[in-house]
Amino acid sequence: MTHACIIWCVHLAFTVDRVEPPWAIVEWSPMGTTSDVHLAQFPSVPREGSRWTLRLELPPGAMR
Numbered sequence: 001m002t003h004a005c006i007i008w009c010v011h012l013a014f015t016v017d018r019v020e021p022p023w024a025i026v027e028w029s030p031m032g033t034t035s036d037v038h039l040a041q042f043p044s045v046p047r048e049g050s051r052w053t054l055r056l057e058l059p060p061g062a063m064r
Contacts (some may be wrong), residue, residue: 008058016046026052 013029023036024046039046046052 001021007060010056012054012056014052015041016048016050016052018048019046 003011014026015026017027017034019025019039022038023044023045025033025034026037042052
């Protein structure tokens with residue numbers, strides 16, 4: 001018997017509103033809410049107005 005593996009993945013889009021080290025203030029699309037993200041969480045230095053996508057991936061079995 002073959003089992004299918006499903007990987008759940010969510011993409012969240014946001015725009016960097018401003019940078020106030022050590023934080024980036026981001027606006028989440030399409031909600032328009034803002035929150036702060038530590039600059040260490042970015043793979044490169046974010047710039048004001050730049051658009052990013054956060055990818056959340058859950059491995060098979062994580063939803064059990």
